[in-house]
Amino acid sequence: MSKTHEIKVTARDVQGKGASRRLRHAGVIPAVVYGGEAAPININLDHNQIWLAQQNEWFYSSILDLNLDGQVTKVLLRDMQRHPFKQLIIHLDFLRVNENEALTANVPLHFVNEDTSPAGKAADVVVTHELKEVTVSCLPKDLPESIDVDLGELKAGDVIYLSDIKLPKGVEIPALAQGKDHDDAIVTAKHGKEDAADEAPAAE
Incomplete structure (x- = not known):
């Protein structure tokens, strides 16, 4: 059985390339959570925390618990966009997981x-x-x-x-x-x- 790994996130209200660029300058990664019956939501993650996490295999193949103000959503990483030459993660996509579905x-x-x-x-x-x-x-x-x-x-x-x-x-x-x-x-x-x-x- 896979372990679960909790990652704290915050809601992202402002969208657009300019807003995303400002977030990245502030050490924040914009991301989206989609799938299931709920609508997609935009979130922010701490770049340093994710940079350390993505160096481990579990980040790519394990169930992740995204904690948004105490509400946990189980997800799998589905896409990661990196800067072509900087040590910088630009964007992440997460897929919601239904515990009762394969x-x-x-x-x-x-x-x-x-x-x-x-x-x-x-x-x-x-x-x-x-x-x-x-x-x-x-x-x-x-x-x-x-x-x-x-x-x-x-x-x-x-x-x-x-x-x-x-x-x-x-x-x-x-x-x-x-x-x-x-x-x-x-x-x-x-x-x-x-x-x-x-x-x-x-x-x-």
């Missing part, structure tokens, strides 16, 4: 025990992580912050697919319902010589 979210994959696996200990084997995250479907209460993929038994020549992931209770991977063609590889272990042979025709 949601779809991207969850990070954590690859564990690779160093102690036969493939990881072999000097001539290259282990490639083909995917860093997976799209899952579940109720909000079941949303994991991350999913571990155990590579302890990985050997040269092995391929681990989406269908090999041990999912937490209540969590599904929608892509697998679309057939074998959507059962993507997430980890491959190949001998270095095999990689060189695969690349040789392209080089020619």
Whole structure:
């Protein structure tokens, strides 16, 4: 189960590019909350707090509790706009979450025990992580912050697919319902010589 993380916000009454620019100069991020039956609302967030939060995986894949004057709204981050070269977050979009309805979210994959696996200990084997995250479907209460993929038994020549992931209770991977063609590889272990042979025709 995913933890929830509370973030205090304030209401934003003034809109427009000029107002948003003044907010950012004051260390405030303009944002919008939408989805569900309620109308979208405009809010402000503290830039320093969000800048620290966005350095953690949970900020992108966990249920967030937006606290507006004591009223909590459960949301998922849906979009973040950053300045092209400054360490500045320009705008955020949040989607309301219904605790009784399944949601779809991207969850990070954590690859564990690779160093102690036969493939990881072999000097001539290259282990490639083909995917860093997976799209899952579940109720909000079941949303994991991350999913571990155990590579302890990985050997040269092995391929681990989406269908090999041990999912937490209540969590599904929608892509697998679309057939074998959507059962993507997430980890491959190949001998270095095999990689060189695969690349040789392209080089020619």
